[in-house]
Amino acid sequence: MQEILKNQIDKIVPLTDAEFQVVLSYFSIGKYKKHQYILQQGNSVPYVHFVVKGLLRSFYLDKSGKSHILQFAMEDWWITDNQGFYNEQNATLNIDCLEDAQTYYISLENRTKLCIELPKIEFFFLQKMTAGSIALQNRVLSLMSKNSEERYTQFIQLYPNLIQRLSKTLVASYLGISRETLSRLSH
Numbered sequence: 296m297q298e299i300l301k302n303q304i305d306k307i308v309p310l311t312d313a314e315f316q317v318v319l320s321y322f323s324i325g326k327y328k329k330h331q332y333i334l335q336q337g338n339s340v341p342y343v344h345f346v347v348k349g350l351l352r353s354f355y356l357d358k359s360g361k362s363h364i365l366q367f368a369m370e371d372w373w374i375t376d377n378q379g380f381y382n383e384q385n386a387t388l389n390i391d392c393l394e395d396a397q398t399y400y401i402s403l404e405n406r407t408k409l410c411i412e413l414p415k416i417e418f419f420f421l422q423k424m425t426a427g428s429i430a431l432q433n434r435v436l437s438l439m440s441k442n443s444e445e446r447y448t449q450f451i452q453l454y455p456n457l458i459q460r461l462s463k464t465l466v467a468s469y470l471g472i473s474r475e476t477l478s479r480l481s482h
Contacts, residue, residue, distance in 0.1 A: 321409040322399040334390040340379030342400035349396025364469040
């Protein structure tokens with residue numbers, strides 16, 4: 296379990312075993328069941344999660360009760376409500392588990408302390424935030440400029456291991472298309 300986190304950090308900033316033990320000391324371990332919420336709209340956002348096992352999704356429920364999926368997060372991915380976490384505001388998103396899941400999670404206070412104690416971790420977090428911003432920008436541009444078939448093809452290319460783990464309903468919601476349209480595209 297620890298190796299997944301260490302490998303991800305090492306790709307950006309190699310750590311000694313002692314440094315990695317410092318990193319681990321700031322994280323806690325979360326274990327969640329399928330369908331369990333780890334964050335709900337309107338609540339505080341105490342943590343950012345690194346997924347070690349399982350599959351999570353972040354989504355927004357609009358006033359009519361329609362679900363809009365912002366992100367999926369599987370092993371080796373990070374997930375939180377960024378606005379709520381970094382601005383210390385209540386969540387605008389929900390995060391729930393699509394499978395049983397395990398995460399390492401860290402509070403903003405501990406993240407700050409960790410970056411002070413081990414400054415190269417700040418560079419790691421900056422790189423992860425930059426990559427996340429780029430991915431989100433590409434997702435928004437895809438939704439604005441690509442048709443449903445192009446978005447589906449792009450999703451399969453970007454996330455070949457994820458497509459088998461998701462229902463067609465969830466994929467359709469993420470792509471902003473109907474379940475029927477997705478069924479036509481996937482045949």
